[in-house]
Amino acid sequence: MPMSKTLLQQAAGFFRSFQPCQLCHADTQHQHHVCLDCWQNLPWQRQSVQRQEMQILAACDYAYPLDRIIHQFKYEQQLHYTPLLSGILQTLKYPKVQAIVPMPISTERLCERGYNQSLLLAKALSKHLQLPIWQPVERLKQHSQKGLSRFERIEDIQQQFQLAPPSNLRYRKVLIVDDVVTTGSSIHALKNCLEQLGCQEVHAVCLAAAQI
Incomplete structure (x- = not known):
């Protein structure tokens, strides 16, 4: 430097x-x-939670004051919290992976917010871990799942993801980065897409895990 x-x-x-x-x-x-x-x-957790038969590394519980901070960061354009939230993720120990995959959001959500909060976190983590960002999956229109059964929610989430235009770029071991995990359905759906692309190890991390 x-x-x-x-x-x-x-x-x-x-x-x-x-x-x-x-x-x-x-x-x-x-x-x-x-x-x-x-x-x-901060409501530190620093351990894995099991969602959808998948172990997801959670930095914290989704509790005060982090729940308020994440909400403002995600929905109110309070991007001055980026160093704090990125710093939280940097305290964790990660498995050896080759690339970081941020949780994608739909074009509609991107237009509403102006940014993908998971991509912002992933970029900071990629710099910290010196790993590339990989975005091989797109997300279709996101909509409310209120009133749906658990099976319907899972099926609906699976249909929200699709593979991006073909690329020769491939990684075998990747890390999904998301802000908040509740049921883990989104991460599980993204994991399925990544496995279709040949990923043999798909790990995941989130800022906070909500109680279910």
């Missing part, structure tokens, strides 16, 4: 140490733009 860039990063970190915590605003920033107390009091 060029010396000038290193000095700029050090200077930025020094000035941030005098700025207030993004969460409590009472103490100064310790890491990832929050103070030490707020960082330690």
Whole structure:
């Protein structure tokens, strides 16, 4: 890394140490733009949860204050939380993979929000792990599953994903990145598509796992 860039990063970190915590605003920033107390009091989990017969690595529980932060990040364009949420994912230990696959969203959702929150997280993690981003699957129109049975929800989710236009790019071991996991249906559907492309190991990580 060029010396000038290193000095700029050090200077930025020094000035941030005098700025207030993004969460409590009472103490100064310790890491990832929050103070030490707020960082330690996040609803940490750092273990796998089983969804759809798949082990998904969850950094935290979907509980206060992380649930509020993720909601604002996802639906209210509060992108200043990106360093915090990315930092949370960087604390985990990952299996050896060759590429990172962000959970895709539909074009409709992308137009509504202006960004794919999972892609933002995946980009930061790819830089941290020095791995490429791979997006071989597209998501069709997403719609409410309210009123559907469990079987209908699973079947509906499966139909929302499709393989992107053919490419010679292939990876055997990949890591899916998502923000929140509830039933795990979306990750399971994405995993099925990736296996159709020849992936032999499909791992998954999420910021938070909701109770079911």
